[in-house]
Amino acid sequence: MSAAGRPLRFAIAQGTMLKAELAALAAVGCDVSGVTSDERRLVVRAGAMEFVRARPSDIATYVERGAADLGFVGKDVLMESGARVLELVDLRFGACRFVVAAPRSAMARSLDEYRHLGSLEVATKYPRVATEHFRRRGIAVEIVKVAGSAEVAPQVGLADWIVDLVATGATLAANDLEVIEDIAPCTARLVANPAAYHQRRADIAPLVEKLAAWAAA
Amino acid sequence: MTLTAPPRGFRDILPTEARELRAIERALTDTFTSYGYMPLEPPMVEHSGFESTLGGDRLIRFLDGDGSLLALRPDITTAVARLVAQRYADASGALRLSYFAPVFREEPAMLGAERQYAQAGIELVGPSGALADAEALALLAESLARAGLKDATIEVGHVGAVRALFADLADDVRDLVMRELRDGDHVGAFRRARDGGMSTGAIARARQALGARGRGIEAVDVDGVTELREVIHLAREMFAGEPLWGVPNLALMPALPYYTGIVFEAFHPGVGFPIAAGGRYDLLLGAFGTARPATGFAINVPRLHLALYAAGWRPHLEETLVTLAPGDPVVTARLAASLRRRHVTVAIGTAAETAGLKVLEATAVDETHARLGDGRTVTVETLANEAATKVLR
Numbered sequence: 001m002s003a004a005g006r007p008l009r010f011a012i013a014q015g016t017m018l019k020a021e022l023a024a025l026a027a028v029g030c031d032v033s034g035v036t037s038d039e040r041r042l043v044v045r046a047g048a049m050e051f052v053r054a055r056p057s058d059i060a061t062y063v064e065r066g067a068a069d070l071g072f073v074g075k076d077v078l079m080e081s082g083a084r085v086l087e088l089v090d091l092r093f094g095a096c097r098f099v100v101a102a103p104r105s106a107m108a109r110s111l112d113e114y115r116h117l118g119s120l121e122v123a124t125k126y127p128r129v130a131t132e133h134f135r136r137r138g139i140a141v142e143i144v145k146v147a148g149s150a151e152v153a154p155q156v157g158l159a160d161w162i163v164d165l166v167a168t169g170a171t172l173a174a175n176d177l178e179v180i181e182d183i184a185p186c187t188a189r190l191v192a193n194p195a196a197y198h199q200r201r202a203d204i205a206p207l208v209e210k211l212a213a214w215a216a217a
Numbered sequence: 218m219t220l221t222a223p224p225r226g227f228r229d230i231l232p233t234e235a236r237e238l239r240a241i242e243r244a245l246t247d248t249f250t251s252y253g254y255m256p257l258e259p260p261m262v263e264h265s266g267f268e269s270t271l272g273g274d275r276l277i278r279f280l281d282g283d284g285s286l287l288a289l290r291p292d293i294t295t296a297v298a299r300l301v302a303q304r305y306a307d308a309s310g311a312l313r314l315s316y317f318a319p320v321f322r323e324e325p326a327m328l329g330a331e332r333q334y335a336q337a338g339i340e341l342v343g344p345s346g347a348l349a350d351a352e353a354l355a356l357l358a359e360s361l362a363r364a365g366l367k368d369a370t371i372e373v374g375h376v377g378a379v380r381a382l383f384a385d386l387a388d389d390v391r392d393l394v395m396r397e398l399r400d401g402d403h404v405g406a407f408r409r410a411r412d413g414g415m416s417t418g419a420i421a422r423a424r425q426a427l428g429a430r431g432r433g434i435e436a437v438d439v440d441g442v443t444e445l446r447e448v449i450h451l452a453r454e455m456f457a458g459e460p461l462w463g464v465p466n467l468a469l470m471p472a473l474p475y476y477t478g479i480v481f482e483a484f485h486p487g488v489g490f491p492i493a494a495g496g497r498y499d500l501l502l503g504a505f506g507t508a509r510p511a512t513g514f515a516i517n518v519p520r521l522h523l524a525l526y527a528a529g530w531r532p533h534l535e536e537t538l539v540t541l542a543p544g545d546p547v548v549t550a551r552l553a554a555s556l557r558r559r560h561v562t563v564a565i566g567t568a569a570e571t572a573g574l575k576v577l578e579a580t581a582v583d584e585t586h587a588r589l590g591d592g593r594t595v596t597v598e599t600l601a602n603e604a605a606t607k608v609l610r
Contacts (some may be wrong), residue, residue: 023534046573052525066488066489066490067489082311084400084401084472085401086401086403087401087402087403087404087405088403089404090404090408112338189404193489194401194487194491195484195488195489195490196370196466197468198370198430198464198466198482198484199432199484199486200368201430201466202430205430206427208428209428214306
């Protein structure tokens with residue numbers, strides 16, 4: 001639900017992206033002095049705006065349902081959530097990519113398995129992204145949803161391949177995995193609830209312009 | 218095992234809510250009628266192979282006895298397109314059709330994940346041009362106002378104008394850009410336009426046009442913007458309403474792919490989703506073999522109800538229910554009949570569900586007198602005055 005009359009509500013992700021988010025907001029003139037990672041309050045009023053700290057995966061939900069008007073969220077989170085929001089600006093920080101990876105030593109075996117059994121098992125924390133990717137590629141796979149590290153799945157025989165989000169690739173290498181295919185590059189996005197974007201354009205448009213200019217610089 | 222709960226995504230609408238929905242239905246359908254729209258009742262079930270306006274995963278499908286695939290209708294527009302091609306193929310002139318009916322779909326962002334909800338809407342088939350577009354727009358504004366919704370704004374865009382902004386691109390690239398805009402992905406759309414060879418200047422112009430809303434649209438120079446402003450102006454001549462309900466806004470791009478011209482969505486500050494959506498869809502009917510210009514809209518009734526509720530709206534159709542404790546059966550029956558002739562709502566015996574009505578308990582003394590709970594004995598005339606049924610609009 002959204003509400004008229006309340007300040008523009010901006011959802012920002014707790015955790016690793018918080019610093020970059022606050023730097024972006026400060027650079028375009030928002031007062032974010034009250035928002036810090038050790039602040040216990042999750043909703044902070046700052047001038048004409050209100051900042052809500054939330055888990056990255058919840059931000060898409062907040063914004064889709066209008067509980068927040070705007071948000072910073074990774075493209076990876078958007079792809080996995082399928083939330084209907086407006087993606088307005090590519091902020092260029094938080095860069096990472098979705099990849100398909102397999103054990104370096106076992107490529108031949110897994111391809112042989114695909115020839116004989118017609119299907120592969122793919123472990124991932126991102127079943128929506130993985131399902132969509134393999135459907136587009138026409139490869140029959142069984143998605144095994146895991147909540148923690150997918151990298152371990154091939155080593156223990158849970159799955160042949162994994163679909164995972166990588167920044168540097170160091171974790172893949174440490175687990176003897178190599179990238180077979182890139183699915184999509186991801187960076188942080190400014191997103192808006194469509195109803196809020198239409199109804200509060202006068203408040204939102206200047207922020208969009210300033211953030212786009214900041215990101216392009 | 219006894220299954221007492223309905224299947225997932227379906228539910229019982231109990232009397233308090235049902236009464237409110239009836240009040241909404243009455244207000245909407247009366248307004249549709251006042252613009253010359255005729256009611257239409259297509260079947261609940263359609264062939265699943267029909268040109269669907271939604272993705273297949275949003276349909277609720279099942280097999281017929283002969284193995285053909287059927288679907289519960291996901292909207293009424295598709296049914297109208299089908300029946301216009303079949304039943305009105307040779308009709309010339311304007312066809313004005315309206316409906317208030319449940320539709321069925323897998324809707325991830327619906328209240329309580331409902332798979333069935335009521336849509337109210339109209340289709341205007343035949344005429345094209347500003348007057349027809351303005352009629353649909355004004356009728357939506359007036360319908361929402363007569364249902365009791367204040368402070369609604371209707372954002373009006375133009376799919377043709379947005380296409381024209383990307384005129385430099387090859388057709389196939391432009392189609393992909395339009396799809397990304399419909400999905401809300403402006404970042405992806407502009408990146409694709411740049412990769413497709415659109416100039417920096419043209420991209421900046423398109424970005425500025427999509428950001429413009431209200432008066433800002435006057436600075437946008439692209440085919441369609443003049444038409445957009447003319448349509449809003451004409452619509453406000455038909456229904457003035459509250460100040461500024463029609464706002465030009467090229468960023469308005471409905472998710473459905475079949476729109477070709479003027480498009481619009483209604484918003485209310487109390488709801489984070491559009492309450493109604495519509496626009497011109499000149500190509501959909503052609504898919505059924507009879508190309509005809511058409512425009513229309515559908516109101517999502519639960520979301521309208523939510524907005525009304527959030528704004529404090531409570532309909533009071535019948536203010537008082539008189540319950541007559543059964544005394545002598547004949548006397549009680551005659552007294553009930555006499556009260557009902559005076560437009561009093563009367564239930565004989567007790568009422569376990571009163572749907573929020575005020576209850577006045579009475580006992581029949583004789584055919585023309587009743588004793589009330591406070592001990593007074595009153596005539597039918599007095600009782601009818603006390604229980605005066607008010608129909609509020």
